[in-house]
Amino acid sequence: MAKSENITWQTTKIDKAQRQARFGHKSAVLWFTGLSGSGKSTIAVEVEKYLFEHQINSYVLDGDNVRFGLNSNLGFSAEDRAENIRRIGEVSKLFVDAGIITLTAFISPYQEDRERVRKILDPDEFIEVFVDTPLEVCEQRDVKHLYEKARRGEIKGFTGIDAPYEAPEHPEITIDTSKQSLETSVQQIVSYLEKHHYIKIAD
Ligand SMILES: Nc1ncnc2c1ncn2[C@@H]1O[C@H](COP(=O)(O)OS(=O)(=O)O)[C@@H](OP(=O)(O)O)[C@H]1O
Numbered sequence: 125m126a127k128s129e130n131i132t133w134q135t136t137k138i139d140k141a142q143r144q145a146r147f148g149h150k151s152a153v154l155w156f157t158g159l160s161g162s163g164k165s166t167i168a169v170e171v172e173k174y175l176f177e178h179q180i181n182s183y184v185l186d187g188d189n190v191r192f193g194l195n196s197n198l199g200f201s202a203e204d205r206a207e208n209i210r211r212i213g214e215v216s217k218l219f220v221d222a223g224i225i226t227l228t229a230f231i232s233p234y235q236e237d238r239e240r241v242r243k244i245l246d247p248d249e250f251i252e253v254f255v256d257t258p259l260e261v262c263e264q265r266d267v268k269h270l271y272e273k274a275r276r277g278e279i280k281g282f283t284g285i286d287a288p289y290e291a292p293e294h295p296e297i298t299i300d301t302s303k304q305s306l307e308t309s310v311q312q313i314v315s316y317l318e319k320h321h322y323i324k325i326a327d
Pocket residue numbers: 159160161165187188191200204205206208209229230231232233268270279280281282283287
């Protein structure tokens with residue numbers, strides 16, 4: 125698949141460990157996955173805000189936003205979703221190298237695509253956050269009226285309706301927004317990061 129030839133890896137004089145030491149926290153990807161409307165973006169944005177307010181460098185890569193720019197040439201076939209996730213995985217790796225806690229909010233419905241991203245990162249750098257909100261609840265919310273359109277057949281291949289969602293088998297974190305508040309979810313993620321020594325929140 126690689127088309128580039130005659131390329132050599134350029135080393136730099138500052139590495140990830142030095143950046144992490146300067147920032148005072150580790151870097152990793154919080155990889156949110158779940159149905160449309162499950163709460164990925166809402167939680168990711170809130171965690172980013174919390175981390176920012178506690179002097180931790182973080183950044184959200186969001187499905188809709190990235191599809192306006194970097195991935196504007198991709199649709200929703202299985203192949204295009206795989207390429208979408210591959211590119212975001214590579215971008216996340218760069219962000220992690222830059223020392224940033226990166227939050228990605230993509231449906232990322234295929235186990236294989238998510239596992240491919242896990243493999244290009246160091247073992248503790250990929251934290252899978254399964255936003256396990258039931259389809260009925262997501263559909264009832266229907267924030268963007270997309271489920272309505274999918275049910276009417278106006279959108280083909282909509283995740284959860286006529287395209288698959290493969291739930292993670294061993295996510296590091298599981299959240300069900302039909303059972304827990306946004307504040308609880310944020311705390312759950314921050315606690316995970318603290319417990320596993322990615323960050324230390326000053327008292
Ligand atoms: N066919 C189909 N299936 C699922 N979602 C669709 C579709 N068409 C458009 N949308 C809108 O695109 C958002 C999902 O984009 P992602 O990049 O996260 O999708 S994927 O990871 O490549 O599967 C998704 O946004 P979220 O609601 O934020 O998940 C939808 O708004």
